[in-house]
Every structure is written in C-alpha cells, then in structure tokens.
Amino acid sequence: MPLSVQETEVKNPPVSRPPLDPHLKALENEAIHIFREVAAEFEKPVMLYSIGKDSSVLLHLARKAFYPGRVPFPLLHVDTTWKFKEMIRFRDEIAEKYDLDLVVHTNPRGKAEGITPFTHGSALYTDIMKTEALRQALDAGGYDAAFGGARRDEEASRAKERIYSFRTPDHKWDPRNQRPELWNVYNGMIKKGESVRAFPLSNWTEVDIWRYIQAEDIPLVPLYYAAERPYVERDGMMILAEDPRLKLLPGETIRRGMIRFRTLGCFPLTGAIRSTASNLEEVIAELEIATVSERQGRAIDRDQSGSMEKKKREGYF
Amino acid sequence: MTATATSTSATILPFAEPAKAARDTRPLRLITCGSVDDGKSTLIGRLLWDTKAVKEDQAVTLARDSGQQNDLGLPDFALLLDGLQAEREQGITIDVAYRYFSTDRRSFIVADTPGHEQYTRNMATGASTADLAILLTDARAGLLEQTRRHATIAALMGIRQFVLAVNKFDLVGYDRAVFDKISHDFRELALSLGVRQVTAIPMSALKGENVVYAADTAMPWYDGPTLIEALELATVRSTQAGGFRLPVQRVVRPGESFRGYQGTVAGGSVKPGDSVVILPSGTVANVKQIVTFDLVRNAAVAGDAITLVLDRQVDVARGDMIVSLDGQPMTGRHFDAQVVSLQPGGIEPGKRYWLKSSSRRQRVSVEPVSQLELSTGIWQPHASTLHMNAIGKVRLAFEEQAIFDPYDQNRSTGAFILIDPDTLNTVAGGMITAKRGEIGGIHQSQEGEGQRVLLSLPADLAEQIMASELFAARRDETEIKRMTARQAAEVFRDAACDI
Structure with a gap:
C-alpha cells in the first residue's frame, strides 16, 4: 500500500460514516x-x-x-x-x-x-x-x-x-x-x-x-444475496449447478430458482436456501426472523453430534 | 433438510419474532453461579429458548440426542449447553462456556461455569469480565454454603451487582414467606461483601415463570422485575474512574515521520491538547491527534481502541503506559495483591513468575501471606504454596518498575495474570490491592488511618515475639523486613521525615 501519511498529521481519513452503535x-x-x-x-x-x-x-x-x-x-x-x-x-x-x-x-x-x-x-x-x-x-x-x-x-x-x-x-x-x-x-x-x-x-x-457488514459497508461475495441460479437437489441439500465437475446422478435434474447461501464453503458440501433477499437489508430482515441456524446447510456438521x-x-x- | 427440520420440530419451536432494533448499550456480561441441582442449565436454557436464541436445527439435534422431552414438551436444556462430548459422556459441565442471547433492548453474554467447589478457577475466570452475577438457589434449600462461596468469589472479582434467582419456587407452593426469608438472608450476605445492588426474584425456570415472562397468576404478590427485566436494567461495568490510561500495545510507523501508539483506553478519557506522562520513564508530552480508521477523533474514552500521536519525539515502547498528568497510577516494585490459584502446581513462595498486566510483561516473585477460607469468609495466615482453587493475599516483588491502579478503582490496570516460566501456562489471576513502601515496606493496604508502630529490634528478640500465639493470630496485619542495623537506621530517618 502506498503510504498515505506524508507528514505527522493524518488528514484524509479513508471513509466517513455515522458512528457505530x-x-x-x-x-x-x-x-x-x-x-x-x-x-x-x-x-x-x-x-x-x-x-x-x-x-x-x-x-x-x-x-x-x-x-x-x-x-x-x-x-x-x-x-x-x-x-x-x-x-x-x-x-x-x-x-x-x-x-x-x-x-x-x-x-x-x-x-x-x-x-x-x-x-x-x-x-x-x-x-x-x-x-x-x-x-x-x-x-x-x-x-x-x-x-x-x-x-x-x-x-x-x-x-x-x-x-x-x-x-x-x-x-x-x-x-x-x-x-x-x-x-x-x-x-x-x-x-x-x-x-x-x-x-x-x-x-x-x-x-x-450482518449488522456490522451493513454499518461498515463491507463487500461480500454475491452468493450471499438471492438470485436465480441453477441447482440440483441432493441429500436434502440444494447444490449449485454451475461447475462441470458436478455430475448428475440418475433421477437428478438441474432446476432454476431464487436461492442464496448463508455460509460459503466447498460448493458440493454447501446447501443453498430458498430466498428472495437480494440485498443486504433484505438478508438482515430475513435473518432476524430465521428459525434455523446458519450451519444448517453444512454437510460437515451433520454426520453426527460432536463431529x-x-x-x-x-x-x- | 429444510423440510425435515420444519416437520420434526414444529411442536417445540419458539415463536419467531421480527426485527430487533439497533441497541443503545454495549452487551451486558454476566455470570451464572449455581449447581446442576439448582437448575442452572434449565435456567440458561430457558433464557435462550424464551429469547429465541435457539434455532430450529439445533432444537432438532437436541431432540435427536436426548430422545426425550421433559413433561412440558421442552427439550433437555442441559444438552444444549454442554457442548463438549466429554461432558456429555460424564454428564457434568467442566469448563467455562459462553452463551449469547438478546432482547429488543440489549444483548447479553453469559459466562456459564460449573458450580462445584473444585472449580473455583473457572468461576473466577467467568467472573473476571462480568458486570453482574446471577446466583441461583433452590427455594426448598434456601441459602447454602455454596451460595456464600459463589457470592464471595464474585465480589472478590469485582462484581457489584447480584441477582438472586430463587428457583423451583413452584415446589414451595409459591409461598411468599419463603421468598422473603431467603431474599433477606441474601441481602445480608451481599452487604457483608460490600455489594449493595441486589435483586431477588422468585421463579421457576422449568415452567418459565419470572424468567422472561411474568408469573402474575402464580405469584400475584410479587411486583418486582422478571429476570430478563432485571438484566435489561442492569448497568454495564462502570467506566473506569480516574485518570486517562493507555497501555501501549504496539508502535505504528508506516512512514518516516508518523509515529502512533496503539492501544485500548483502559481508563478515563483523552483529547488533543491534553498533557500526558509516559510511564515508567516519566517523560511528559502533549496529545496531538487521536487517529482511527474512520476519522480523526476529538476524544476517546475507556474501551476505545485508538492510535495516539504525541506532539514530540519521545521514547515509547510496548508495555509502557501513557497516562494523564493528573491522577497517575502507582509505580513501584512492591505491591499487595489477591490471587486465585488456577493450576495443580499452585503458587509457590519465592518462585519467579512472569506477570502480565495490560500489555506489560515482567518478572515477579510472589510471597503468600494469607488464604481465604471460603466457607467462613475469614483470611487465615498462610505463607506456603497456594494450591489450585485457593484464593490468597500475596506480596509481589518486581525486578523493574511496575505500573498499577488498585483493582477496585480500575478493573483493567489493576488486574494481572501469572505465567509459570517452565510450563508457560497461566497459573493465577490477580488483583492489585495496594502499593507497598519500597525500603521499609510500610504497609499501605490497611484501610483507614489505623495507627502503626515501627520497631527496630535485635533479630533474636524479634524471633521470640513472632513465635508467640498473639503475633501469629494477627500475622496478616504485620510486616517484617530483615535488614542490617545501618539500613534500619536509614528507614527510621526517612520515616521520621514523614511524621
């Protein structure tokens, strides 16, 4: 990073936002x-x-x-x-x-x-x-x-x-x-x-x-926001179907729908949720009435308790 | 997965409620003290459940693991809380766990610690950051020795707000007289520990009465707050009184001419133009700027993580403390403290430990003086090893200048940990009570203006006096330094100047 500080005074703060609660x-x-x-x-x-x-x-x-x-x-x-x-x-x-x-x-x-x-x-x-x-x-x-x-x-x-x-x-x-x-x-x-x-x-x-991301305007991977995306249903999860390495099993079809992700990991192990929350405000609104935890979509946690x-x-x- | 979760958990789900507003206070940190028998897990589970902190899939896991529900159709809350497999297998909580829940008005961080006697260390750990303690008691049993122990440790660690949860109140037929008696006894106990902010609440955690929801039908005579109301009204740990304190964590020099001192304000406040002193060197400077990522600030207060710029080139390093010119902390090489011994090896007399306080780490030797008997609240003379879970008064001797405030005035700059130089493990948590005079060791920790007499005696005569029962009984109030006749003469010359 080029040093923004030329002299002992810091004159140009990078951003100016309302103070955090x-x-x-x-x-x-x-x-x-x-x-x-x-x-x-x-x-x-x-x-x-x-x-x-x-x-x-x-x-x-x-x-x-x-x-x-x-x-x-x-x-x-x-x-x-x-x-x-x-x-x-x-x-x-x-x-x-x-x-x-x-x-x-x-x-x-x-x-x-x-x-x-x-x-x-x-x-x-x-x-x-x-x-x-x-x-x-x-x-x-x-x-x-x-x-x-x-x-x-x-x-x-x-x-x-x-x-x-x-x-x-x-x-x-x-x-x-x-x-x-x-x-x-x-x-x-x-x-x-x-x-x-x-x-x-x-x-x-x-x-x-989420509230901090909103307050500080932090950029995120767009997959957190709902969009129409292709997916496959497998083992009760909706898996994103965009990678050619995902081979369809007998009986599976690629569907399209408004989905987003609450956590991001490896795509074959990360389930999407149905959602229309396409921006930060809507995601927060959705989250505040959510009744399942964010790790619910993670295959890694489900093998057994204590995994x-x-x-x-x-x-x- | 979504479909499964919905169908299996439909009967036990808490109601979903909409949007929580931005909160105007910082999180309240609290500790819960009590045993499994008092219904502690049920109480915390109830708090999480009724504030909707438990999510659907967690409830499903819970139902799957327990395979049963209690007679109210609720899952076994203890399973929700006991996170570690080892604990589930043993059916016992063995460490400190942190829980999170919130209401529309405030958010809460609960340190959940075991109530068994041998786990004093865990309670001390949980209490160190807490603003408030919930002490749990079974209404049928009333106050127990255990309640005294928990209250004593909580008070020692600086907690000044107690909530007494008189649980299982349904099992005494909601008898008001029972509640009045227990709450009266508890107030007396709290007062004896110097705690005046006490709220007693009759409740049934299992039935959810007076936890989050009021129990007007069962207890029409009770007009006090529910537990959650009491927590919402509690004050967060008062901003540290006294002068400005900035323990320096690191020095930032991104360019030739910029030099900033980064740290978290540990007391008081600061603004540009203030005169400050750098300790231990004693160099004086003025504050030029308070820099943060967001904006150049006009002021900073306790709790703020800042970068301070001074108006002149001075020598400041990690471990130094930048403080206000007025109201400086104590500096010296000898201090009195209370410690909680945390490891099986205990705290050994005369051993050199590492002491870390704020960002400062230095060598110290520790001499135990007395030990607290938790069942009675009495300090007994004790100069040998302080074993695990013991609470002791000690004298600290440093090889270089140390910087402290008394813990009862500042919970940041008055607190420290001891680190064993061999294992590098944390072996004690400690709280500074007073500074001690350097040469003569004139005792400053006695409260008030009690009269003291300094005697200079031949060593053999002193031995005989110290061997007496009378002396042994009040050993804690005395102070002994061995020195040559010439040093003694110097001490007396210095002391005479002060009188």
Whole structure:
C-alpha cells in the first residue's frame, strides 16, 4: 500500500460514516485489541482467510486495527479446488484492492490422489483437503499464531473455545486442558513449535456480523444475496449447478430458482436456501426472523453430534 | 433438510419474532453461579429458548440426542449447553462456556461455569469480565454454603451487582414467606461483601415463570422485575474512574515521520491538547491527534481502541503506559495483591513468575501471606504454596518498575495474570490491592488511618515475639523486613521525615 501519511498529521481519513452503535463498537474494540495484541506478541502471525462473510469482517477489522499502517501479516487461503468460482474471483480482487499478502495452499497429496467430495465422502475429503492442508500450510509458513473468524455462538464445541486457543506442535486442541483466560489479559507465551489460534470474533453472533457488514459497508461475495441460479437437489441439500465437475446422478435434474447461501464453503458440501433477499437489508430482515441456524446447510456438521469437536481436535479451524 | 427440520420440530419451536432494533448499550456480561441441582442449565436454557436464541436445527439435534422431552414438551436444556462430548459422556459441565442471547433492548453474554467447589478457577475466570452475577438457589434449600462461596468469589472479582434467582419456587407452593426469608438472608450476605445492588426474584425456570415472562397468576404478590427485566436494567461495568490510561500495545510507523501508539483506553478519557506522562520513564508530552480508521477523533474514552500521536519525539515502547498528568497510577516494585490459584502446581513462595498486566510483561516473585477460607469468609495466615482453587493475599516483588491502579478503582490496570516460566501456562489471576513502601515496606493496604508502630529490634528478640500465639493470630496485619542495623537506621530517618 502506498503510504498515505506524508507528514505527522493524518488528514484524509479513508471513509466517513455515522458512528457505530455502542453494541457493535464494543465488539469492534475488542477485536481490534486482540489483533494488536497477537501482532505484537507473536513472531509470525497469519490470518486464515476463507473468503466468507466472517472472513470479510475479520479482514476489515484487521485493516482498522493497524491503520495507518499496513496489515502486518499475510492472509492464508486453503484452496480445496472445490470452492465456488465466485469466491476465488472475489478473493483475488480483494487481495489486489487492499494490497494484501495472499498465500494460497492446496494439499498436493489430495490433488495427486484425486480426492474429491463426490468420490471420497465429506469426512475424508474434509480431513485431507481442509484439515491436513491447513496443517501443511501452517508448518510450511512457520506461523506461530493464526487468526480465524470462528464465533462461539456457531456451534456447541466452540462455546468453550478461548480467544487465544493453544495448539500443540502437531496442531492438536485439547478442550479438557485449556489455559484459563481472565479479563482481556491474554497469555501469548508458547514454546517452539507450539502455536495459538486467535479468534477476534469470538463474542460476535451471526446478526452482529450482518449488522456490522451493513454499518461498515463491507463487500461480500454475491452468493450471499438471492438470485436465480441453477441447482440440483441432493441429500436434502440444494447444490449449485454451475461447475462441470458436478455430475448428475440418475433421477437428478438441474432446476432454476431464487436461492442464496448463508455460509460459503466447498460448493458440493454447501446447501443453498430458498430466498428472495437480494440485498443486504433484505438478508438482515430475513435473518432476524430465521428459525434455523446458519450451519444448517453444512454437510460437515451433520454426520453426527460432536463431529465439529472431533475435527477441531485434529486441527480443523 | 429444510423440510425435515420444519416437520420434526414444529411442536417445540419458539415463536419467531421480527426485527430487533439497533441497541443503545454495549452487551451486558454476566455470570451464572449455581449447581446442576439448582437448575442452572434449565435456567440458561430457558433464557435462550424464551429469547429465541435457539434455532430450529439445533432444537432438532437436541431432540435427536436426548430422545426425550421433559413433561412440558421442552427439550433437555442441559444438552444444549454442554457442548463438549466429554461432558456429555460424564454428564457434568467442566469448563467455562459462553452463551449469547438478546432482547429488543440489549444483548447479553453469559459466562456459564460449573458450580462445584473444585472449580473455583473457572468461576473466577467467568467472573473476571462480568458486570453482574446471577446466583441461583433452590427455594426448598434456601441459602447454602455454596451460595456464600459463589457470592464471595464474585465480589472478590469485582462484581457489584447480584441477582438472586430463587428457583423451583413452584415446589414451595409459591409461598411468599419463603421468598422473603431467603431474599433477606441474601441481602445480608451481599452487604457483608460490600455489594449493595441486589435483586431477588422468585421463579421457576422449568415452567418459565419470572424468567422472561411474568408469573402474575402464580405469584400475584410479587411486583418486582422478571429476570430478563432485571438484566435489561442492569448497568454495564462502570467506566473506569480516574485518570486517562493507555497501555501501549504496539508502535505504528508506516512512514518516516508518523509515529502512533496503539492501544485500548483502559481508563478515563483523552483529547488533543491534553498533557500526558509516559510511564515508567516519566517523560511528559502533549496529545496531538487521536487517529482511527474512520476519522480523526476529538476524544476517546475507556474501551476505545485508538492510535495516539504525541506532539514530540519521545521514547515509547510496548508495555509502557501513557497516562494523564493528573491522577497517575502507582509505580513501584512492591505491591499487595489477591490471587486465585488456577493450576495443580499452585503458587509457590519465592518462585519467579512472569506477570502480565495490560500489555506489560515482567518478572515477579510472589510471597503468600494469607488464604481465604471460603466457607467462613475469614483470611487465615498462610505463607506456603497456594494450591489450585485457593484464593490468597500475596506480596509481589518486581525486578523493574511496575505500573498499577488498585483493582477496585480500575478493573483493567489493576488486574494481572501469572505465567509459570517452565510450563508457560497461566497459573493465577490477580488483583492489585495496594502499593507497598519500597525500603521499609510500610504497609499501605490497611484501610483507614489505623495507627502503626515501627520497631527496630535485635533479630533474636524479634524471633521470640513472632513465635508467640498473639503475633501469629494477627500475622496478616504485620510486616517484617530483615535488614542490617545501618539500613534500619536509614528507614527510621526517612520515616521520621514523614511524621
């Protein structure tokens, strides 16, 4: 980023918006505090960037935290090669626009062995293309701290996650033996090889995320907004049908309808919802009367109760 | 999936209600104290349920996992809360979990902690950030020793608002006399701990009476608030009183001539033109600008994450604190504190720990003085290891200058954690009570203007006095420094100047 600061006065703030309400302001302040603390205490932080709405908020907060300086760490995207095409396009635009260091990693073993969600099932696929890939990328980068956008309200096992979540050298999480975390005094001391996952959005809820996106005018992948799109119904999910790698099974047909996504991941594992909410205001209105949680569309959580905890223990975010 | 969810959960769904307005306060943070027997999981589950924080698919998972509903057709709330598999298997909550719910007026963050005695550490953790504590009691049992323990820990951690939830009130026939007795006893207990803001509420969490919805039919005589009303009316942790405090997290230098100090305001307020002091160096400067991403601001208050620019080149590093010229914090090498011991190894006398407070981390040695007996509220002399879950008074000795406010004046700059240098684990949470004199160690933590006498005695005579029962009984009030006759003479010369 070209330095906008020529002299000791910062004269042209990048934006001018109405002030945030105290609720969002408190959440923002807390997140910025965490970003700065991690950046100061760790040698080599990285930010996990998944391109979704939470990552978009996380990135926005990082830019705020370090302004007028540059975001002092790279963004890491674990690319399974099965992401929605619009996500990849959006990722590259954002990295360019904000002058970010973007690191993209795909598991070479998974690629070589042709691991796909269709042929190997969601559990094995996720383990290799996401969890193992993440471990590879963290090891390769030598990162000792990784920011993630996880929120405690998302899923039961996350309710007990710390803001600094300690990981062993092989990236294991031990929920029975977490470091106590008091006040906003975080313990950033680790031994060589150990690392910390840091979660600045821990105390945000899904509604907070959306209201903050609205208040701060944060750009999102358009898939969050309803449009007429092609889809296939499979296992009770509506799967976007735009990628030629999606082969129709006997009896399946491609339909078209107004759909959107509440979360974004790998397209074969992410179900759409029927919706007419085609802009931010309508999405928020829809969300505030929603009766299902956002992870409802995620195949990864459905195998069995406690499946997220299992994945987390093994190093998944 | 959508279709499945709708059909299986139709009977147990909470009503969906429209749009919540922007909230004009920051989230209220609270802690719930009580045991499984008091109905704590049911109470939190009820709060989440009646405020519609539980979604359809979560309810379905719940119904699937429990395979049964209670006699009101509601799912087993404990399953909703006990997130970790290990806990579900053991049927016990073992750590701190955070829950989120909101009403039209406010949002809430609940630290849900176990009520069993051995988990003092978890309660202290949850209480450290809480504005308010809900203490739960079974109406049939009244106040128990456990209630005293929880109230004591909550008060110690700086919570100044209590709500007493007198639960299972249907099981005492909604008897007003029972409620009056319990709430009276509780008020006395709270007052003895220095807590004046107390609300007692008779309720049935299972039936949802006086939690979110009022129970006018069952308890026509009760004219107080429901639990949710009490929470909506509670005050958030008062903005830290006293002078401006900015613990510096990092220095930002994007270009040759710009230098900003980034941190979160931990007390007071600041505006351009204010004179400030950088501690521990003592350098004085003026505030030139308050920079944020959104706009150059006219002022910043406690809680704001800012970048401060000063009017001159000064030496400021992470761990320093920028404070107002008037009303500075205490600086020194010797402090008194209360600590909660959090790990199996305990806190060992004389061991050198890392202490982290705000952004400052430094070496400290810790000497235990006394330990709190939770069942009676009495501090007993105790100079040996403070074992896990113990609450103790300690003396801190630093190798370099430390900077603190008393915890009862500032919950940010008065708080710290201790880190074991071997395991690097967090082994204690602590709260500063006072600074101690450096040479003579003249005790400043005694409240009021009590009279003190300094004696200088030959060591052998002092040993005999200290061995007496009378002395041992009041050991906590005394202070001992061993030194040479020459040092003693210096102390007395300095002390004489003050008298």
